[in-house]
Amino acid sequence: MNEKLLHKNLNCQLCVIGGGLSGTFAALAAARRGVKVVLIQDRPMLGGNASSEIRMWVRGAKGPFDRETGLISELEERNIHGNPTLVHSVFDATLYGMVRENPNITLLLNTSCMDAEMEGTRIKTVTAWQLTTYTVFQVTAELFADCSGDSILAPLTGANYRKGRESKEEFGETLAQEKEDPYTMGLSIILAARETDHPVQFIPPAFASVYPTDASFSSAKEGELYVLPRAHDVGTSGANLWWVELGGNGDSLADSELVRDKLIANIYGVWDHIKNQQDHGMENWELDWVGILPGKRESRRYVGKYTVTEHDIRSGGHFEDEIAYGGWPLDDHNPYGMELGNANDHASIVIPVEEAYGLPYRALISENIENLMFAGRNISVTHVALSSTRVMATCALLGQALGTGAAVALKYGCTSAEVYPRHIREVQADLMDDGVFLPHFRREISAQTLRGGKKLPAVLFNGIERPRAKEDENGIWQNIGDSLTFTFEEPEALGTLRLRFDPDYSRESVSVNKKMRVFAMKLHTGKDFQPVKVAKTIVKSFAVFADGKEVYSTDQNFLSLVKIPLNCTAREIRVEWRETHGAEKVHLFGADFLEEKV
Numbered sequence: 001m002n003e004k005l006l007h008k009n010l011n012c013q014l015c016v017i018g019g020g021l022s023g024t025f026a027a028l029a030a031a032r033r034g035v036k037v038v039l040i041q042d043r044p045m046l047g048g049n050a051s052s053e054i055r056m057w058v059r060g061a062k063g064p065f066d067r068e069t070g071l072i073s074e075l076e077e078r079n080i081h082g083n084p085t086l087v088h089s090v091f092d093a094t095l096y097g098m099v100r101e102n103p104n105i106t107l108l109l110n111t112s113c114m115d116a117e118m119e120g121t122r123i124k125t126v127t128a129w130q131l132t133t134y135t136v137f138q139v140t141a142e143l144f145a146d147c148s149g150d151s152i153l154a155p156l157t158g159a160n161y162r163k164g165r166e167s168k169e170e171f172g173e174t175l176a177q178e179k180e181d182p183y184t185m186g187l188s189i190i191l192a193a194r195e196t197d198h199p200v201q202f203i204p205p206a207f208a209s210v211y212p213t214d215a216s217f218s219s220a221k222e223g224e225l226y227v228l229p230r231a232h233d234v235g236t237s238g239a240n241l242w243w244v245e246l247g248g249n250g251d252s253l254a255d256s257e258l259v260r261d262k263l264i265a266n267i268y269g270v271w272d273h274i275k276n277q278q279d280h281g282m283e284n285w286e287l288d289w290v291g292i293l294p295g296k297r298e299s300r301r302y303v304g305k306y307t308v309t310e311h312d313i314r315s316g317g318h319f320e321d322e323i324a325y326g327g328w329p330l331d332d333h334n335p336y337g338m339e340l341g342n343a344n345d346h347a348s349i350v351i352p353v354e355e356a357y358g359l360p361y362r363a364l365i366s367e368n369i370e371n372l373m374f375a376g377r378n379i380s381v382t383h384v385a386l387s388s389t390r391v392m393a394t395c396a397l398l399g400q401a402l403g404t405g406a407a408v409a410l411k412y413g414c415t416s417a418e419v420y421p422r423h424i425r426e427v428q429a430d431l432m433d434d435g436v437f438l439p440h441f442r443r444e445i446s447a448q449t450l451r452g453g454k455k456l457p458a459v460l461f462n463g464i465e466r467p468r469a470k471e472d473e474n475g476i477w478q479n480i481g482d483s484l485t486f487t488f489e490e491p492e493a494l495g496t497l498r499l500r501f502d503p504d505y506s507r508e509s510v511s512v513n514k515k516m517r518v519f520a521m522k523l524h525t526g527k528d529f530q531p532v533k534v535a536k537t538i539v540k541s542f543a544v545f546a547d548g549k550e551v552y553s554t555d556q557n558f559l560s561l562v563k564i565p566l567n568c569t570a571r572e573i574r575v576e577w578r579e580t581h582g583a584e585k586v587h588l589f590g591a592d593f594l595e596e597k598v
Contacts, residue, residue: 006135010106012038014406015126015141017113020048021058021392022376022399023147024099025071029403029434031104035410038139039105040128042112045092046099048149049295050392050521052088055190056295057240058519060393061327065467065505066356070436072396073503074098074559076520077534080510081558084531086522108137113148116156122370123157143406143416146374147399150253151300159369160303165383173310175330175351175384183335185387186248187256187294189263190241191271193234193285195526200286202275209269212277217243217338228348230338232274234282236526237514243347244270248335252299260294266338267291288525297333297377297390304380305417306362313388317357318440321420323364323405323427324397325439327356332387353388356439361424364402365417373416375402393519397436404430433498433594435561437466448494449592452486452573456591465500465589475502475589484575484591491571496563497544499575500590503560504535509582534558536582543578546570555579563594 016027019041027039049056058076060068067073075095083090099105108130115127123144128137146153154161164182166173211217217230230243244267247259271287274280308317313330330351334340337347363380366372374380375398377390388394405427409416412423419427432443442463453461457476464474478484504510507517511532516522520532534540538560543553547570555578566573577586 006133008135008137010038010137010139012036012106012139012141013410014143014145014403015139016040016145016147017126017152018048018147018149018376019043019046019109020147020149020376020395021050021072022395022402023145024095025396025399026145026147026375026403026406027105028071028098028102029400030407031102031403033404033407033430035104035403035407037105038108038141039099040108040111040113040126040139042110044110046095047092048392050091052092053293054291054295055088055192055289055521055523056188056242056392057515057521057523058392058396059328060391061325061356062329062352063327063356066327067503067505068393068397068437069503069561070397070431070434071400072393073435074561077503077559080520080532081534084533086516086520086532091521111137113152113156116153118157121368123153123372126153126156142410143371143373145402145406146302146372146378147376147402149296149299149377151302151374151378153372154300154302157369157372159366159372161300162303163300171309171311171382173382173384175310175332176382184248184252184299184383185297185333186245186335186337187252187259187263187296188242188245189260189267189291189294190244190523191267191287191291192289193271193524194288196284196286199283202272202287204268204272204276207265207268208272209265211269211273214278216273228346228350230347232270232280234274234285234524236524236529238524240523241267241270243338245333245337245347246339248298248333248337249339252296256294256296260292263294264292298383298386299378301378301386302374302380303367304363304374305365305367306360306380308359308363308379308381308385308389310382310384313353313357313385315357316355317359319358319360321361321424322358322438322440323361323401323431324359324394325356325437326359326389326394327353328388328391328394329353330384330387332384358438358440359389359398361401361405361420361427364398364405370415370417373402373406375399400434400436401427401431404434435500443590445592446595448492448595449486452488452492452593453591455487456484460588460591467505471505475587477585477587478577479585480577480579482577482586484577484588486573488571491569493569494546494566494573494593495596496565496594497573497575498590498592498594499562499564500588501539501560501562502535502537502587502589504537507535509533509536534581535560536580537587538581539577539579539586540581541579543576545574545576547572
């Protein structure tokens, strides 16, 4: 019997390659705006470095009120509600569910992009191979988005890209190298441990590296500014061993299998050290999980219409086409990782940024391939800038921006590059309507909202939906049982009511554990771990009345951004607050009616 490989042709408007947070949110943002999307992911689950097979913590801007919102906060809030003990596989399922519930997305898991067909400077099709079904897919699309991290479409299409570290001379960056080199940040494998109520023995595998003393790990000189040591104080809110890192001094793509083998030996050796060498007080801890797929920080970076540099990040990134922001420190890892191993070596040099900085739409657009966009750690940045922009919460914002920009380009039948400057204000408005914070812009409130909200506090309509300098600004407080009322002089046709609750920027009501307050993901599980809770400031139960008639109610809300399709004509809209998730008062940052866009 002679069987041939299956071949399938798919047609869509946007093809997204890569199902990490940036690619998944690019697909979801576009699909929610009516775009037909094919999402190609080479792993069996979505989430990339945040997924259950790598388990790196999601991190982003450091400012107290700079927490990322939009799709990334929706994912976290869904996970907190449905997965309070933070089981990693359920996190996978939460993200998977967000994609599967949207009929506009065709999801291809276990599928690797392997070829592309060009028509001049445009991508016509990509070809991908699905391992589980032995099927070759050929995908035709109007726009293509490379969110693979490794920029797989660059060598397949001839798109311009960079790799390695630039010289100081090229962009005038103070933190760049004296001479350019091919080095990158490396790859890491991490582990998860669990505390028990009894001693647990660990016998290392024969291939494990040996680290007899703490001095076996290179670290910074004591007191040296901005240099991170290789901490191994494992605990619920302890270290995640990010510094078990290698491969930046070689080829982070071609050498990845070899690097993985070394990392596996190293991570088991580190656990052997924690358990069996010297006294770390870890007698009752057991190994719960060890990664097998390294998490990657850097490889190819596309060259876009604009290249973000150290200067942009340290000056606040004031761009006319701002579509996302960052705020993680300039965190440049040693390309040698653990390999140098001398006492004067460092794992990473960290320089904090003073404020959240904007990132431009142009950094997501290829300079030479007409219908190619990209988001994630492969955007158009220098190596120095990448040391800040690469973290996952920032990448999530970039992905949502890409999907929103693609939807606008398809709406007007223009290229993705033509969106700026022609339609960039619409992209920004759409992003802010979907909950994304842009540091240097304010949401525009509809005229209808202002007509009906004349008697409400003006701060509710100032377009800033979070504190910026102090906790008690840019919002209003109401008692449970009170109402928020919009009154019009004449009955008006009303579409969508949008409510913006406080997600609790302190995170104190979400978790007692320090690490879970940054983002609700768990790695190690000590006896001090407690399940996370929905932020107490989010309203759980409320009802909406149109001219006295109840048109919407819920007693199970757990999201900080709620959009309610009213689709009615009324002179008065009243929102009655019935219960929060624990706060004594309702804290509201925004309430308005969205203008219907044609």
